[in-house]
Amino acid sequence: MRAAAALERALSASGLPAVWAARHPVLRDREVRERATAHVAGSLRVQPRPYRIAAGLALRLLPLAFLLVTGRWVTMAGPAALANGSARLARLPGCALLLRSAEALALYGGLDGGPDRLVRGAAPQPPVPPSVRTEVTT
Numbered sequence: 001m002r003a004a005a006a007l008e009r010a011l012s013a014s015g016l017p018a019v020w021a022a023r024h025p026v027l028r029d030r031e032v033r034e035r036a037t038a039h040v041a042g043s044l045r046v047q048p049r050p051y052r053i054a055a056g057l058a059l060r061l062l063p064l065a066f067l068l069v070t071g072r073w074v075t076m077a078g079p080a081a082l083a084n085g086s087a088r089l090a091r092l093p094g095c096a097l098l099l100r101s102a103e104a105l106a107l108y109g110g111l112d113g114g115p116d117r118l119v120r121g122a123a124p125q126p127p128v129p130p131s132v133r134t135e136v137t138t
Helices: 002-014 016-023 030-045 049-070 079-089 093-112
Strands: none
Touching: 002 016, 002 030, 002 049, 016 030, 016 079, 016 093, 030 049, 030 093, 049 079, 049 093, 079 093
16 A cells, blocks of 8 residues: 555656646646646556556656656646656656556546546456466366
8 A cells, every 4th residue: 555655646746737737728627637646656556566656657757757858846836837848758758658558547537427437446457358268178
């Protein structure tokens, strides 16, 4: 549970929710943005540990990368600067993947509107297809 809270804090501190709001008007609503943030954090939480560590590190470095490409801290940037800065970050290979995947998850989580099963419980287990035999035959 501590890891989930750390990921959510890193996600909020990264400035990504503000970037999403600048780029997508639907995510400007606080409730929708909170659902989006919870969905992204929940999705990161169910990843294998090395991925969670890498994502947490990337999220913590994102404000510095934003400062380097824009000359402004993400927390001090207005909507236009957030949109322009994220577009510039999207041209950097490592940042591009993080921005695209987090933004897609945020839009999905924010617009879905339902309770987020990734936030509530353990990682979902895929169902066993009915055509796969699960018993041992001798």
